[in-house]
Amino acid sequence: MICEEKVTEHMLAFIFSGKMIVYNSSKKIIIHAGEAAFIRKNHLVHKIKQPIGSTPFNGVFLHLDSRLMKDIASLITIPNIKLNDTLGKQLYIPIEKNNFISGYFRSLDKYFTESNSPSHKLMKVKLQEMLIILIEQKPQLIPMLFDYTPAWRTDLQEFMRNNYLSELSIEEFAHYSGRSLSSFKRKFAKMTGGETPARWIMHKRLDAAMTMLKEGLAASDVYIRVGFKNLSHFSNAFKKHFGVALTQVS
Structure with missing residues (x-):
């Protein structure tokens, strides 16, 4: 099953069985059974959930709601740690296997296999539990966990550079960048000196195609990729x- 998701809040994923492929235009990772991952907010990602043989896919996904995070931050002690620039740019950060992480997600899974869903109050307590575990087990995540930047108001230049190969309409590019269509076009014109989004995307794709052709890929493969x-x-x-034909590129 393939899902496209605009990740507007940080997300923690734990895979019980099967595997999940997570990718965007520049990165692809696989999360296997028994593994946990932290996925940063403000990204457009695709998730492919796959069974392994006859074993179905099963996983738990915990969205770290920023409003709850602010409430919990006032209740616990948070070490002051500086953001690691390299880590801060990664889409996916693996969480090392340990009994605290796996035990937490297994306890959480039981709530969602019953007929009733857990209450908001209970989920707040469970989220606080997870944050304490992460602070102790993965303290380098702290600057990102407690970053309250408004959801999905991403840097437009970076967003377009990372996603121009995605099969999105101009309206979808605007939506996934966190802007109305009119705001998107105004910002884009200012960013590019008046170039339209459609023309900019076309040129970027053709530039990427030229690179692929020079690397030896066949035009019949390249046109689909771009x-x-x-x-x-x-x-x-x-x-x-x-100004040259495809056959003239070498």
Whole structure:
């Protein structure tokens, strides 16, 4: 099963069985059974949940609601740790296996296998438990965990650079960047000196195609990778942009 998700709050995932592939335009990771992962907010990701043989996929996903995080932050002691720049740019951060993490998620799974869902009050207590575990087991996550930057108001230049190969309409690019269509277009025009989103995306895809062709990939493979619907359209756009035919690239 493939899911596309706009991750507007930090998310913790734990896989009980099967595996889950998480990827965006620049990164792909696999989370196996028994593994936990921290996925940063403000990302557009795809998740593929796969069984292993006859064993179905089963996992728990905990969304770290920023409002609850603020409440809990006033109740517990949070060490003052500086953000690691490299870690802060990663989409996915693995959580090392230990009894605290696996025991927590196994206890949480039991709540969702019953007929009734846990109350808001109970989930707040469980979230506090998880945060204490993470503070003790993975303290380098603290600067990200308690970052209250508004959800999904991402840097537009970085977002477009990371996602221009995604199969999204202009309306979807605006939505997933956290903006209205009109706000998106205004910001984009200011960012690029007046270039339209559609033209910018086209040029970026063609530049990526040129790189792939020079690396030896066949045009029949490249046009699909860079988001064109057919080879004819790709060939015409490529020649118009670069002034040379596909067959002249070496």
